[in-house]
Amino acid sequence: MALNGVICLASVVPQLGCGDLGIKSSGLVWCRVRDFEGVRKWEPCGVFLSSSAHTPISSFADKNPLILGAELQQVTDQSTRLQKDLSYLPRPLSVTDFSTSPNDGTNVRISYKGVPGAYSEDAALKAFPQCETVPCDEFEDAFKAVELWLADKAVLPIENSLGGSIHRNYDLLLRHRLHIVGEVQLTVNLCLLALPGVQAEQLKRILSHPQALAQSDIVLSKLGVARENVADTAGAAQFVSSNGLRDAGVVASARAAVIYGLNILAERIQDDSDNITRYLVLARDPIISRTDKAFKTSIVFTLEEGPGVLFKALAVFALRDISLSKIESRPQRKQPLRVVDDSNTGTAKFFDYFFYIDFEASMAEPRAQNALGHLQEFATFLRVLGCYPMDTVL
Known part of the structure; x- marks a missing residue:
């Protein structure tokens, strides 16, 4: 492994009691190294302490022996005091601390789009059973709630097994600086709801x-009712209940029926019984990657136009036996078109894309680090959106 460069990241650490020793700052030394595959990356290789301007370094040879002895004793006393101060510092957290902490979401505030009873709230309660949910009007409001410290985490849908990807949330992942720290797979149970005493045959609209x-579609077509679109399923239940609409039914969750006092006329009315929505859990800070359980990593990158460029990008994972579980592309909003001059056919236009990829490996694994290092050689932009445990429970 070859050393290619060194960078020092400095930070003031007054809590260490270093002021007594004339030391004003410390930092972490990062060395740029080349690994066995030839990939350059930064690794921590030491720490440094810098001296205060008030205590310049001088030669011991110029000191009077009596003065030197007194100064050495003073340094010894100060060193003892520093060790005493360090003994009161909290023990650094380890992976064990995180793995043994409760996952019931106690005292955790989770933002989501919709009103109480929404499927997104069901997903939040599945991930954190004792959490406090924070309803939001729009997807972006759920992001902002976390960024503004109004919530600790956000739970947002990213794809459905029948409806496909929620493209709006892919765009918001890039626009905001939150990290993916988990995922939730929720089996969707679509229920037909109505006010107490109302039968399905009495409904004129859903x-x-x-x-x-x-x-x-199949169940609603048999009923022969009109269909009205609203912002979310639980919002529809709230509207029918609050307005006492006896000619209107709702397609929503069983929890929404309980919350808004509606009866469940039929359950699992979806056309396909295997209806699953995948949600992402977002937070302000990333979590520690581990290798003792199945982890997934989400990234987004851009590439220059050219033959075989996307093939090369995907090959960096295949070469290291890393499975890709999701590939999504989105046009670049600020630069959606690129003009290419062609003397034979005039002007051709190509879309520039962001490529979103989920791969089944932890960033704690060398193969994942090497794959991203390889990808970075020809990607014009690369960002890790998060590394998080896979949800395998439905």
Whole structure:
């Protein structure tokens, strides 16, 4: 492994009691090294302490022996005092501390889009059973709630097994600086709800989110009812309940029926019984990557236009036996088109894309680090969105 460069990241650490020794700052020394595959990366290789300007370094040879002895005793006393101060510092956290901490979400505030009873709230409660949920009007509001410290985490849908990807949230992942710290897979149970005493035959219209209406097309077609789109499923239940609409039904969750006092006329009315929505858990800070359980890593990158460039990008994972579980592309919003001059056919236009990839490996594994180092050689932009445990429980 070859050393290619050194960088020092300095920070003031007054809590260490270093002021007594004339030391004003400390930092971490990072060395740029080349690994066995030839990939350059930065690794921590030591720490440094810098002396205060008030105590310049001088030669011991110029000192009077009596003065020198007194100064040495003073340094010894100060060193003892420093060790005493260090003994009161808290013990650094380890991976064991995180793995043994409760995962019930006690005292954790989770933001989500919708009103109480939304499927996103169900996903938040699955991940953190004792959490306090924070409803938001829009997806972006859920992001901002975490950024502004109004919530600790956000739970947002990213894809559905029937409806596909939620593209809006892919764009927001890039626009905001939150980290993916987990995922939740939720089996969707679409229920037909109505006010107490109302039968299915009395319904003339059904209110729900467009995707919920589309996924329950067979049952709704048999009822012969009109369909009305609303912002979210639980919002539809709230509207029918608060306005006492006896001619209107709702497609929503069983929890929404309980919250808004509606009856469940039918359960699992979706056309396909295998209806699963995958949610992402977002936080201000990333979590520690581990290798003792299955982890997934999400990244986004851009590439220059050219033959075989995307093939090369995907090959860095195949070469290291890393499975890709998700590939999504989104046009670049600030630079959606690129003009290429062609003397034969005039002007051709190509879309520039962001490529989002989920791969099944932890960033704690050398093969994942080497794959991203290899990808960075020809990617024009690369960002790790998060490394998090995989959810395998439905």
